[in-house]
Amino acid sequence: MNEVKTPILEMQGITKRFPGVLANDHVDLELYPGEVLALLGENGAGKSTLMNVLVGLYRPDEGEIYVRGKRAEIHSPKDAAALGIGMVHQNFMLVKTMTVAENIILGMSDLPFVPSMETVGKRITEISKRYNLQVDPNAYIWQLSVGEQQRVEILKLVYRGAEILILDEPTAVLTPQESHELAGVLKVMTDEGKSAIFITHKMEEVMEFSDWVRVLQHGKLVAVRRTQDTSPQELARLMVGREVLFRLDKAACTPTETILELQDVHADDDKGLPALRGLSLTIHGGEIVGIAGVAGNGQRQLSEVVTGLRRVTGGQVFIRRKDMTNQNPLSVIKAGVSHIPADRIGMGAVGNMAVSENLVMKGYREAPIVINGVLRPNRILEFAHKMIEMFRIATPTPQTRIKFLSGGNIQKAILAREIDACDGLLVAVYPSRGLDVGATESVRRMLLAQREEGMGVLLISEDLEELLTIADRIAVMFEGQIMGVVASDDADVETLGLMMAGVKREDLAVEIEDAVSTSTASS
């Protein structure tokens, strides 16, 4: 039955390169009318890139796109819209100070000079009734909740006659109830013959929303499955991949004194909702503790609590047995904590400043970079040259603004700075996200070198392979709690996957002390 249908959309051999990154490597995609296709993959697997190619935001380096059987040249979102393709981006593209109706017709080309807002409003109400997308056409965007704003984005596409809807991680901003409603909306649409592509990295959503699933890994298409024929466990394994890209020689773990101790930590996220709910964790010098978990389960908040960027609402944080609960970031830095943040250019680096300046952003407080409050330009340059050489940062000159480097080199610069300043604990958040194989390998080597130096490393990653390769212990986070801590030698992808989905495996959750004594004994 379904097999007889011809695809409404086909993408063939799509390849897209960015400096240092192969974002899409000959990816194929087929979408059938009336169906939802889930695009599953970790962050940086190339899902968003592929969709941006489809809506004309990027030009593919290779590959062809066919819509309704015809070769399509999509140069801009306008071309895509003309073909009935529309995308709801992760960051909504709405004008906050305008009404729902105004936003929906904004930018439409076939609009009369003075549009009748009444007619527009009527049509919006009609569409919202049909698809169960309740929203007041006259409300201002700023008055709406995030879930409602998403409805406006979907309405906007339907209003303009989109037949193929692309939703980029739509549930990331939704409550479980809202996600459920969204599934209902998609159902009505596909029943009418519309189709959707659903980008996600959550296995449960694939199961709930989709008919087909395509799994991307490091820019390559690695699997195509009918949703009914697969399971979350299989998807987890496919998404993470079992092949080890390269082998890293890792000396046995020799944990020393306790560097970081979190006791029953509670903290809220930016919206004021609880993100960490009674989390306890201990990290010793000379070991890498990995945090596994699906994004959005409190990992970011965990890193921020440790680095002093977020206040805890309960519990305590000790660094080298000193109470550092709710101390400011500077005190935490002075206590020897370094931080490789998830957002490289937004937080980790200052894009408009030189590579050399970015490299001294931790060291500028002390001699020999600064003497009596005065910076020494020559010392800065000397230091920069040393770091550029040691960490093999590819930059035209030390004076080049750092934003012009590739993602991998920006990350290397941040690592260089943070590792040089590190004196006890290194917090690394998604350190190899979006990097190519070579850069990923050097990042991992640097983390291992820190461990050899006797530093404690808190490694937050979505890449289970990475955790299994370099972490000594892996703690799995789910909804702000640690589901269990396992020695990485005893861990396998399936069990970790189950714990990531919220299954508490008490038998696997080795007590921290046990894990330490085991690894001490084994060394």
Added chain:
Amino acid sequence: MRIIFEKRQSISRRAMVLVPVVSFLVSLLLGAILLLISGANPFETYAAMARGTFGSTYNFSETLVKAIPLMLTGLGVSIAFRMRFWNIGAEGQLTLGGVAAAWVALYWAGRVPAFLLLPLAILAGMVAGALWAGVPAFLKAYLGVDETLTTLMLNYVAILFAAHLYYGPWRDPQGYGFPGTAQFDPSVWLPRLVGTRAHLGLIFAIVLALALWFVLNRTRWGFELKIIGENQVAARYLGIGIARNIVLALLLSGALSGLAGACEVTGISRRLQQGLSIGYGYTAIIVAWMAQLNPIAVLFVAILMGALLVGGDQVQMTMGLPASMGLVLQGMILFPMLAGSLFTEYRLRIVRPEKTDPLASETVEAAS
């Protein structure tokens, strides 16, 4: 052939010099067209402007008289702008600096040794200006209150407060009703360069511009300010105290404008009176942007702006053109300069068609 507008990877030194020069020539050209339309000879008009502003020592000193407050407020404003703090309150900070200096000059005379009076007046002006900028800075840094509104509205408060003083309690009883205080004691007069009205404020401005350049580019604090101005999230992550630094930078910003006010009342009018500022605090915004927030460049741009102010008057007087023509010419000169500043950050690049792949792939297709 396509033309691409793209950001420069590093700031080109050649562009930094060339762009303002070319922009200035373009503005002269535009101004000339306007002058021709209104029936004036552009060459004569420009010559008159040049003579009136740079033609003699005295004329140049008058240009400097206008440039000095622009230098000081321009420096103040650029510090704030570097922090992305939109301080449009230099006018008020200047005015209040003038009020505070006048207060010392009028009411402390005889109570402190005479030689201390002028330094105290100047210091009072700086403190007043600093506090006047400190209030919005504090509100912004700790409570998130929008600074454009607070700094702007505090201008009116300061200006009207000054007016209240020189119309009311501080008015000179022997002043025949003229709105202004009595003239200060000569011990509080800011020394002038011989035979001119250009005063010691010029030395202050030059020294402070150099000092400021050093602080912003060569010190730890300047480095922190730069990071805060570029990326507050990164600054917080790097352990830099944002709120504290914003307040400190704004105190400095206000102090410079306050100094401008103190210099005006002690160096030019020698009393607090109506017309203390002819919009210096607002022109300072243009000065700061045209100088790209570079303290040394502020000095030169301020002289240019001072020349435009004096030159506008000259056009009116010697060429018999309407008063508004001076202002129009000023605007004409400013626009290309501001537009041109874009080219120090960006450049135009011409791309040959054969290099763009979409067309190339189509040709291949057609051939196959």
